[in-house]
Amino acid sequence: MNKSNFLGKKTSKLLAGSLSAVFLLGGSASGFPAVQAETANFTVDARSSVYTATYSELAPEPAPPQPGLLSPSANPPLMPPGPGHAELERAALLETLGMSSSELWQAQRAGQSLAEIATSRGVDVQKIVDLAAQSLTARLDRELADGRITQDQYNSRLNEVAERAASTVKRTPPQPPVPGELEPDFGPGLKHVDKDALLSTLGLSSDELRNLLKNGQSLADVAASKSVDVQKVIDLVARTLNSRLDQELSEKLIWRDEYETRKQEVAIRAADAVQHKHPHPPGHP
Structure with a gap:
């Protein structure tokens, strides 16, 4: 994607919500305590990278599914993102895809990536990539303004936005674990150890x-x-x-x-x- 296609849209009001990394292995692949990513629309728990966890406490155990919980409500959230994914602003994403929240939820629940969903709807995948790029850029702008990253970090990450947005849109959303199939691990930092x-x-x-x-x-x-x-x-x-x-x-x-x-x-x-x-x-x- 030509970087100028989205860098010029940094101030667009299309995406007011946050895009903290779209829908991963972490860390951030990975077997450490969950970190919360909040948007104006919803809050989700995402597994962070092994390097973002503390070693003083264990990650909370996932609650087992209860009857009826997998049925989408009238306004269900987007599928919980995994590390490395970002929450695209709901209204802009749904408008671009021409879908309701329930329809998008069902498609993601079935394991479809945003790219696959867009293709099935006859929507140019690049439009979704541009949305992701704009949101990633907006998040970097906020982090720089808040002093959470340096100017050098901002400049470096800005150069990676295009590739990261494209990868994000192609990534298949993580599926909830099947009850009884959770493999035990040996504690913080060891989830993925051989x-x-x-x-x-x-x-x-x-x-x-x-x-x-x-x-x-x-x-x-x-x-x-x-x-x-x-x-x-x-x-x-x-x-x-x-x-x-x-x-x-x-x-x-x-x-x-x-x-x-x-x-x-x-x-x-x-x-x-x-x-x-x-x-x-x-x-x-």
């Missing part, structure tokens, strides 16, 4: 490790009790964090400057995750 490799390194079964963590031990404690070099566990977690970061960058889920900063923090984050003691049982038994 569980088989971790268990093999520690010489434990999944249940044995969860029980030890439940009783207040950290992975470092467990490794020490099994006469395993703690650094091996830290290295394993660090590889996971690096891999997740690379994936998030390739999928345009994070900005380049965020990627570079978080890359420098991987060793510290991995050590924190391994040293973390669980105040509550991680994951689901």
Whole structure:
């Protein structure tokens, strides 16, 4: 997309709502506490990148679906976005697609991306990409004005808006987990760790490790009790964090400057995750 197509529209009143990153792996792929993204229209919880979480508490467990909750209301919200996605302003998006909230909800619930929805409606996908680009630019403007990013960060991210908007519109929205199919994880920072490799390194079964963590031990404690070099566990977690970061960058889920900063923090984050003691049982038994 020609950047001038949307940069000239920065002051457009078409998008008054926020576009915090459209519908991801995080972080921000990823298995840490949820962060809330609020718009003028609705509030959603999105999984953040592993690097945005604190290690002092666990992410809240998702509430199991109840009968009737999956049926769209007269004015349902857009599908909950995952990391790296943004909430397009409802009115502008619906007007461009020529759809009602309920129709859009159903299409997203069926796993369609905004690009697929636009194509099925005979709408030029570039129009949706332009909406996403305008909203991303508006969000950057607000963050700069609020002092949340520097001028250098603003300039750098502005150059990435076109690619990020296009990637966002093509991304399939995440689907809610199926009850009973939630795979347990071992706590903050470890959702995407290679569980088989971790268990093999520690010489434990999944249940044995969860029980030890439940009783207040950290992975470092467990490794020490099994006469395993703690650094091996830290290295394993660090590889996971690096891999997740690379994936998030390739999928345009994070900005380049965020990627570079978080890359420098991987060793510290991995050590924190391994040293973390669980105040509550991680994951689901």
